[in-house]
Amino acid sequence: MQEECVSLQVCVSVVGALECVVRRCLGPDGGSVLFTRDTGETLISRHGRRLLSTLQLQHPMARMVLDCVCAHAKATGDGTKSFLLLLAALLRGIQDSHMERKGSLSIPSFQNLANRLLAVSRKELEDVVTHKLTPYASMYCSHRSYRLEGSILDLLIGGFISGRVGIGQADVLKRVLCEFYHKVSQDQNASETISFIQSHFSFLHTAVTGLPITCSEVIEGLVVTCDWSVWTELQGPIKALIVYESFGASFVTVGENISVCIQKDYLHRSESVMKQKLATLLDLQVDVVLSSVKQPERVSQWARLNHVSLLECVDSAQLDFLSHICAAETLSHPPLQHLVMLKYCRRVQLGGHRYACLGTFLHMHTLVLCAPAPGFLDQIVCVSQGVFAMLQHLSQSFCQTLASDQSQSPSSDQSQSVLSSQDLWGGILRAGGVLPVGGMFEFLLHHFLLNERNSCDPESCKLLAEALLCLPRTLYSHNHRRFLNIQTRFLDDLKQWEKTKEKRSEMPELKFGFGFGESSVPCLESVSGKKQLVVSVLQCLHRLLCVGAILHTRSPLRTGPQTHSEEDEDEEEEKLKRSNSTPSTEG
Template identity: 75%
Template sequence: MQMQQQLECVSLQVCVSVLGPLESVVRRCLGPEGGSVLFTRDTGETLISRHGQRVLSTLHLEHPMARMVLDCVCAHAKSTGDGTKSFILLLSALLRAIQDSAHMRRKASWSNPALQNLANRLMALSRNELDDIIIHQVTPYASSYCSHHSDKLEHSILDYLISGYISGRTGAGQAEILKHILCEFYYKSKRDQNTTETISFIHSHFNVLHTRVAGLPVGCSEVIEGLVVTRDWSVWTELRGPIKALVLYESFGSSLGDNITVCFQQDWLSRTESITKQKLAYLLELQVNVVLSSVKQPECVLQWARMNHVALLECVDSDQLDFLCNINFPETLSHPQHIVMLKYCKRLQLGGLRCAQLGIYSNAHTLVLCAPAPGLLDQTVCVSRGSMEGSYAGWRSFACRWCV
């Protein structure tokens, strides 16, 4: 019975001691004047970050409660897009206050029912008292501001959301550069959509709408029209739009060939070559100017492209091809082949990286993020992606509370 009672009790001292090191780590990088945390792995790779969730996720946490707190922090960040460091600091302060209260009452620990009761009271406070403050003392002023400054509202709120998010995660100089680039990225990507739809679009497709370039200053980051593919053209020729592009997910022979039953290898090779030539000739009849492939194509396809002035781009990321097909309303020949229309095709040099630039009619743009070192580049990408997640959550919350 005594052992069971001990298992049912939660030691506040253990909770505070576990959260103490986490609090000391995030406290160093809190606020615009906070510093960055430097991690060094056994391989010599370094990581520099002020992003609370990333800092906590990088730590090797062995204690079960520490891992539980990290799970809660990640769930909170996923829901709100921000507040990781504040979550840890407020939780630590709350547990210390409970510990002091327990000490005054000469209790070393609280039982589960008592802690559950405390948690319910805190939840009720946040739902009843805090929501009441927002509704009666914040919303009326925000609604008044909306009605008198509707033309400037979108720009100012988005600017504040991105600026506030980035300032707590990067240095002052880098934050100013990224804020300008991300706002530019948003406004160039926006067409006939409203703010929520635009941020949601960027947030959902961020992986295909950004490109990393190491070895350049952060100030070299820019927004480029169209879709940037970090592959050089296997066969390049100057083309003028509009352009018909064939999208392939398999090798040309396997994706376009027919099922053939043969007895001899020589007969099989001759029939396969004949079918391939027929299919390539059919592409010329369709006036296909560009071939975009997710895999390496046979040498005969490269020779055909050179002879017929067709641009060929191989080993394109499948997610980028899917994105291209989804937003361009493609014409499907036979699965998995699609024909899409492009405004233009270009060669692009980003530092020491040769890329392909595809102009698409949906007004999509690519965010090119630069940094002098891989660790700093990872931080830049992480902060940029997080700013879109935070802006999406923040703007959605603003729209639900104040603009409805």
């Protein structure tokens, strides 16, 4: 067993290497990274999670950081690149403060510092965001509601994808995603719609390569990525049968005795069983057969003669999803599994492929995402799914806040009125749940942490406040003077705003965002998502600083509950003795 010591310099070096990969991709002005292999395969992407998953990370600290990043991105759909930038800035801040003191920090000192920073995320950060930052966000958005009203969802989606795809592709993707959301929603509960899309996104989208992103669209119905084996024009409503087995499968069930018979008798009996199954389809008046497996040629011939459409090799998970949303009727005699009613069946041409399209009575829609290359297409799909993960996290945080407020004042019926009137986005805007993108959250949190008077640990608050500025500084790295101008002007307006916050009519016009102009409408980002980013980074930092040594072992690592028996221990000892007694050969 080999042991490797861990120092602060090791953590800074490991996280700094990951930071260098994603730093150049941050923001609308960021670029992409080109990955190459010896085989000639290439991948171009600027999606943070995709970049990190493509790297071959050898150092265990790097893999631990990657696990933390992926866990955060899965929960919020956002912040992979910002996560690494903030984590690296915190580690460098700790290193700089250590060099200024000219002392040595031991492992207990690291653990103490990690515990203090984690305590800041539980107390000071929570208080600042709840009682200072959120009220300012509410006043800011209320002051600019004449520019934001009616387009909150568009601005949230635009703010999310602006730093993840190119400027030219962002407008197209935002339009398609907004159209997809509104068509799926159908004026229903917004929170439930977002959860439905996020949970079943793999079934609600189709990726098409070889076409420009401008060909992306929203198609009515569910697109199945395979063509009809037997196609017949049908008029709805249509009765469809979903099967998961072959009609020509063996008629001997599990548990029965198998008798050996001659080939002629076997084929005769198999043919008879298949005819009975197909006759049952006619009795059920089935118009379409949806199968997860390839059916025998005899079934295809029967479908053509009886004008029945046949779709084979459909993903079984997609068939389960169709059965779920259509309230399928389950049949008892196998392999006839489920009966569903469809509104229509069509063929659609997407690029060089022809697919099946199934219409449901719930007005389902499919998001068709197009890109000229596989790597770019994968990036578009990841960004689109991340949009709905971000919206789900935002809506859930808002609903939890409403429920908490309602529990404190039972007479209030605000949460019910907001959800019943389908005004989720307007409620989030008025509650201060969003802020303009471009560093406003970081500037506000930096200002409030430095001026927090009730803090029990001013040193840790200052360390976090200074590290937060790395994000807007990187966003405007191409023009550092612009960053200083924005910071100075924003803080001046903030001080003036604090003086006149009681008089809303005299509030200054606080300009912010990437546009930074008089008439520009900034995109928005989630306050709860940014707060969760800071908390996740501090939790990851706590894990890094609490590691005292790395042990390299050849035995399998078990992360779950372990139950050891005496027999297992005897076997392990016996294996160890045999390995030690084996003579080594030198030649």
